[in-house]
Amino acid sequence: RMAQAATGRMGIIATDATYHGNTTAVSQLSTRMPPVGGRARHVRLVPAPDSYRQPDAMANGKAFGDAVREAIASLAKDGIGLSGMILCPLLANEGFPTLPSGFFDDAMRAVRDAGGLVIADEVQPGFGRTGSHFWGHQRAGFVPDILTMGKPMGNGHPVAAVVTSREILATFRNAFRYFNTFGGNPVSCAVANAVLDVIEQEDLVANARDVGAYALGLLRPLAERHECIGEVRGAGLFFGAELVHDRETREPAPDIAEQVANRMRHCGVLMGKTGIHGNVLKIRPPMPFSRDNADVLIGVLDEVLGEVGGVKA
Ligand SMILES: Cc1ncc(COP(=O)(O)O)c(C=O)c1O
Structure with missing residues (x-):
């Protein structure tokens, strides 16, 4: 709605394997649970990059840029026009390629040339999780016009925020006179401030970098033992493995990913499954995660993969 107020246009672009939340507006973007009655005509979804299956298409982002240009042209042709593009800079739900x-x-150039805004959804990579940068968009190398943040902001306390320029906010408030029952709650703000203090005082971004690299180092050799691991990848405390039925064909194995995640849960280790094909184990531990914790995680995962992951290579 901010991007729409600022541009006076409706069109929004997202990837075709994303999730950006629950409101009617953003649930329009969800592909796994498509909206009742079909997708609204102002939404365009572009193919999410798949670094494992189409590494060539990844070379310089040209294919992605072309798809975005095509979506912009389609919005123009339908008389809708572009308000912006929303992206998780880590493409977390797309399987963090x-x-x-x-x-x-x-x-980004295509969006800006068309007068659109860039919206970075930092709910997953924000607050230093990737270890190299505090924000996912810094790591990805772009500056958004609007930035949304949530979960890690409150370390469990329900608090979220949106950041934008004064100009965009002013246009939005002029257009909709926005206010919110829970907005600006001082208790939540105090919690969010305390979280920032702890991240800084305990040097948790460096911890994410160190322990993330350590855990990836432990995870990689598992691929030599478990045939179902097609690729191991990640950044900081956001890593995982793409599971396949066949390394040659790279046929996705969402069924194995589901079994692994469930067995891990019974062993006391929580992880998710995500990605374009729902076959990527997503491991996103708390920021104070230690090397000892990583040892436990990888030890249990090794056992569980041995039980459900098929033949050993
Ligand atoms: C990328 C992304 N954005 C937003 C959300 C959360 O949205 P909401 O605040 O509507 O629950 C999630 C996950 O829940 C997410 O993965």
Whole structure:
């Protein structure tokens, strides 16, 4: 709605394997649970990059940029026009593909040339999780016009925020006179401030970098023992493995991913499954996660993969 107020246009672009939340507006973007009655005509979904199956298409983000340009042209043709593009800079729900630096440049240029805004959804990579940067968009190398943040902001306390320029906020408030029952709650703000203090005082971004690299180092050799691991990837305390039925054909194994996640849960270790094909184990531990914790995680995962992951290579 901010992007729409600022541009006076409706169109919004997202990837075709994303999730951005629960409101009627953003649930329009969800592909796994498509909206009742079909997708609204102002939404365009572009193919999410798949670094494992189509590494060539990843080379410089040109294919992604072309898809965005096509979506912009389609919105123009239908007389809708572009308000913006929303992206998780880590493409977390898309399976956190390995993106070369500058991958988004071409797409961003296309959006800006069309007068659209860039919205970064930092709910997953924000607050230092990737270990290299505090925000996912810094790591991805672009500056958004609007930034949304949530979960890690309150370390469990329900608090979320949106950040934008004064100009965009002013246009939005002029257009909709926005206010919110829970907005600006001082208790939630105090919690969010305390979380920032702890991240800083306990050097948790460096911890994410160190323990994330350590855990990936433990996870990689598992691929030598478990045939179902097609690829191991990640950044900081956001890592995982793409599971396949066959390494040659790279046939996705969402069924194995589901079994693994469920068995892990029974062993006391929580992880999710995500990605374009729902076959990527998503491991996103709490920020104070330690090397000892990583040892436990990988030890249990090794056992569980041995039980459900099929033949050993
Ligand atoms: C990328 C992304 N954005 C937003 C959300 C949360 O949205 P909401 O605040 O509507 O629950 C999630 C997950 O729940 C998410 O993965």
